[in-house]
Amino acid sequence: MSKPKILIQLDTDSKASVFDAVVAIDSGVDRLLQYSGIRPEDVRGLVHGAMYTRGPGDLKNTAIFVGGSNVSDGEVIAAIARETLFDPFRVSIMLDSNGANSTAAAAVLCAAKHLPLENSTSLVLAATGAVGQRVCRILANANSLVTIASRSLERSRECVDRLVASGVASDRLKAACSSDLDTLSRVLAESQIVLGCGAAGARLLTSSQLSEATELRVAIDLNAVPPTGFEGIELTDKGVQRGNRIDYGALGVGGLKMKIHKACIAAMFESNQLFLDCHEMLAIGREILAVDKSIASSARRPTIPLSTT
Numbered sequence: 001m002s003k004p005k006i007l008i009q010l011d012t013d014s015k016a017s018v019f020d021a022v023v024a025i026d027s028g029v030d031r032l033l034q035y036s037g038i039r040p041e042d043v044r045g046l047v048h049g050a051m052y053t054r055g056p057g058d059l060k061n062t063a064i065f066v067g068g069s070n071v072s073d074g075e076v077i078a079a080i081a082r083e084t085l086f087d088p089f090r091v092s093i094m095l096d097s098n099g100a101n102s103t104a105a106a107a108v109l110c111a112a113k114h115l116p117l118e119n120s121t122s123l124v125l126a127a128t129g130a131v132g133q134r135v136c137r138i139l140a141n142a143n144s145l146v147t148i149a150s151r152s153l154e155r156s157r158e159c160v161d162r163l164v165a166s167g168v169a170s171d172r173l174k175a176a177c178s179s180d181l182d183t184l185s186r187v188l189a190e191s192q193i194v195l196g197c198g199a200a201g202a203r204l205l206t207s208s209q210l211s212e213a214t215e216l217r218v219a220i221d222l223n224a225v226p227p228t229g230f231e232g233i234e235l236t237d238k239g240v241q242r243g244n245r246i247d248y249g250a251l252g253v254g255g256l257k258m259k260i261h262k263a264c265i266a267a268m269f270e271s272n273q274l275f276l277d278c279h280e281m282l283a284i285g286r287e288i289l290a291v292d293k294s295i296a297s298s299a300r301r302p303t304i305p306l307s308t309t
């Protein structure tokens with residue numbers, strides 16, 4: 001008889017995320033063990049508890065989810081958890097602090113439905129936040145030429161430096177200051193994709209700024225709290241055509257984000273070897289879209305290999 005599926009939620013916030021807990025249970029987890037306020041020094045002991053309690057053949061029924069509102073803290077926790085594992089005592093790990101990876105993967109996949117990312121020009125507004133940085137990383141690694149915009153040029157340059165330090169090609173990234181309206185309208189005019197990753201309730205573009213940007217093919221606003229980030233784009237927009245442009249609002253992206261999140265949790269209980277970060281979530285999201293498409297058209301796409309722990 002197979003063992004119950006146990007998910008160990010390591011959350012860097014003082015209260016573990018209710019959202020992540022509900023999604024875990026809805027994704028088929030039998031038992032959720034929640035640990036909050038996780039600090040780097042806590043990780044090894046907790047991971048040892050996951051590794052040594054079940055035989056290697058049963059370890060695919062144990063997995064670790066790293067969450068919390070701070071993605072940098074989550075990255076540190078996930079890296080220590082990953083380093084702690086060794087053969088044959090491995091469990092799968094998913095890093096989705098602040099929902100940043102699943103949201104960024106879903107947003108980029110929505111854009112990729114409408115134009116090839118390779119050699120496209122993209123503008124990411126409020127790119128310095130958790131979601132924005134992941135969006136920039138995925139776009140640049142897909143060979144889009146990405147302008148990273150912040151209200152502060154210094155912060156956008158720091159964001160470029162962080163992404164380059166993490167392995168993103170520097171010739172794919174440019175920094176811009178979105179508070180400088182001439183710069184903003186010039187960069188918008190050159191962009192085919194614009195993604196708004198602003199904080200809840202932060203207005204980033206007016207409808208006239210959007211309509212003046214005639215090269216734009218896709219506009220995606222991830223802010224779900226009124227006023228929306230892009231004036232005139234509704235929360236529920238999901239591939240809505242406005243002139244030459246296709247629009248998505250936060251809820252329009254949210255459906256795919258939820259599918260990716262749930263599929264990642266389920267995938268961790270198929271194998272004890274997975275490490276799921278933004279690119280692995282992108283791969284899982286592509287498979288979800290391919291299956292959806294194949295249901296619609298009987299087409300099939302190749303399976304993309306995932307990283308291992």
Ligand SMILES: NC(=O)c1ccc[n+]([C@@H]2O[C@H](COP(=O)([O-])OP(=O)(O)OC[C@H]3O[C@@H](n4cnc5c(N)ncnc54)[C@H](OP(=O)(O)O)[C@@H]3O)[C@@H](O)[C@H]2O)c1
Nearest residue numbers: 103126128129130131150151197198199200202222223250
């Ligand atoms: N649809 C979904 O499924 C989903 C899931 C998760 C998150 N989200 C949404 O995605 C968005 C990004 O999330 P996040 O956690 O990365 O956001 P965040 O860290 O709170 O903020 C992102 C950036 O917004 C800019 N910003 C802050 N206050 C602003 C203001 N008053 N006016 C203009 N810009 C402002 C800042 O950039 P600068 O200071 O550098 O300009 C900040 O780095 C949020 O709206 C969040 O609610 C959506």
